[in-house]
Amino acid sequence: MIKFRLLSPTKKYMNSLRVYFFTFCALVFFVFPPLMAQPSTQSELQALYDEAESITTLRSLLIQQIEELLGEEYFRSASADYPYNIKSASKSIISLLVGIAVDEGHLSLEETLGDYFPDYFETNPSPKKESITIKHLLSMQSGLETTSFYNYGAWVISDDWVEFQLDQPFEEEPGGKMVYSTGTSHLLSVIITKATGMSTKAFAEENLFNPLGIRVGGWDRDPQGYYMGGNNLALTPRSLLKIGQLMLNGGEYNGQQIVSSEWIRDSFKTYTRSNFNPYDYGYMWWNRPLGGHDVFFAWGFGGQYIFMIPELDAVVVMTSFLQNANQRRAYKEPIFDLLEEGVIPYLEQQKQDSF
Numbered sequence: 001m002i003k004f005r006l007l008s009p010t011k012k013y014m015n016s017l018r019v020y021f022f023t024f025c026a027l028v029f030f031v032f033p034p035l036m037a038q039p040s041t042q043s044e045l046q047a048l049y050d051e052a053e054s055i056t057t058l059r060s061l062l063i064q065q066i067e068e069l070l071g072e073e074y075f076r077s078a079s080a081d082y083p084y085n086i087k088s089a090s091k092s093i094i095s096l097l098v099g100i101a102v103d104e105g106h107l108s109l110e111e112t113l114g115d116y117f118p119d120y121f122e123t124n125p126s127p128k129k130e131s132i133t134i135k136h137l138l139s140m141q142s143g144l145e146t147t148s149f150y151n152y153g154a155w156v157i158s159d160d161w162v163e164f165q166l167d168q169p170f171e172e173e174p175g176g177k178m179v180y181s182t183g184t185s186h187l188l189s190v191i192i193t194k195a196t197g198m199s200t201k202a203f204a205e206e207n208l209f210n211p212l213g214i215r216v217g218g219w220d221r222d223p224q225g226y227y228m229g230g231n232n233l234a235l236t237p238r239s240l241l242k243i244g245q246l247m248l249n250g251g252e253y254n255g256q257q258i259v260s261s262e263w264i265r266d267s268f269k270t271y272t273r274s275n276f277n278p279y280d281y282g283y284m285w286w287n288r289p290l291g292g293h294d295v296f297f298a299w300g301f302g303g304q305y306i307f308m309i310p311e312l313d314a315v316v317v318m319t320s321f322l323q324n325a326n327q328r329r330a331y332k333e334p335i336f337d338l339l340e341e342g343v344i345p346y347l348e349q350q351k352q353d354s355f
Helices: 009-031 033-053 088-101 118-123 134-138 149-156 161-166 184-195 200-212 236-248 261-265 332-353
Strands: 058-065 068-074 234-235 286-290 293-300 304-309 313-320
Touching: 009 184, 033 058, 033 068, 033 332, 058 236, 058 332, 088 134, 088 184, 088 234, 088 236, 088 293, 088 304, 118 200, 134 184, 134 293, 149 184, 161 184, 184 200, 200 236, 234 236, 236 293, 236 304, 236 313, 286 332, 293 313, 304 332, 313 332
Parallel strands: none
Antiparallel strands: 058 068, 058 313, 286 293, 293 304, 304 313
16 A cells, blocks of 8 residues: 655645745746846956957947947046047948938939049040949949058148049049949949939938938038038947948948848958958948958948957947057957957857846
8 A cells, every 4th residue: 555645734835835945946046147247257358458458549448249338448538429430431331321322312322423524534535444344333342443551641731632533543444343432432422422412411311311320520521512422421339330230230220221131241242352451341331351250340440440250240349549549550359359258258258148
């Protein structure tokens, strides 16, 4: 005969407490692991901030994952409200504006310099130059000699930036090797104005900046009044974070499709490769593998970056002080080391902890 052992009321009560206790522990450790990880997460973030602060030119570090701001730190009296000159990262903004103009039917990638600068070519005929397409400009494959680097000073002090760029001889064939040139991207700003009937700034504010809640801190113009298409746009680090999230979301922000997902996809493709760095180039967005992930980025002289890491659903922004920057680009290595050895492992751990 099977005998049942009867528990006293006290023993029943104690067993119930044990059940509740172990159930609670299971919930804490397995259902809510991020809560338990919070102290170590904060220490890891602080370690990243300490490493970032050791880069003497760096002024901001913002880290966002799955549209949640995980970290935001400013260094050496920098502030969240200060708009930084993002230098050549402005080119990536111009690319977005071209995409919006294409989506709205204002222009086509197969249109040419001859379509937009007929007055110049009437007095300076060149069928080869006239056939350079907007697509060539976006991927830095116009073939025209650069107006960056050694030629930049002469370009910016010229009386007509468009004419100066169009006057350049061919260094490569159109559609061939990359020739990085700020004057090339400036032509795109002029084309946006001609195609839309609006200044580049007005078009940007109506179709990109205002929908994202971005205010322009400053934007230089050329002698003819066209907004600079290659650099010298000033935005806050938080504004750059919004741009990165827009790209990561396939052109959508807060439920509004700002630019088509097709444009984002095409912008991140590789069309050519840098002639001075081991990076690939799309429509004015760079890309390279880093820490086992594909990283896409906008890059401005002196250390102005928007990094997007799709596999980690993450955006990282870094801005830097320009005064001590130089063409040797010594700022790059410590920034990429911080991203690869610090930020990416941190994001990988955050992603793992979220599952």
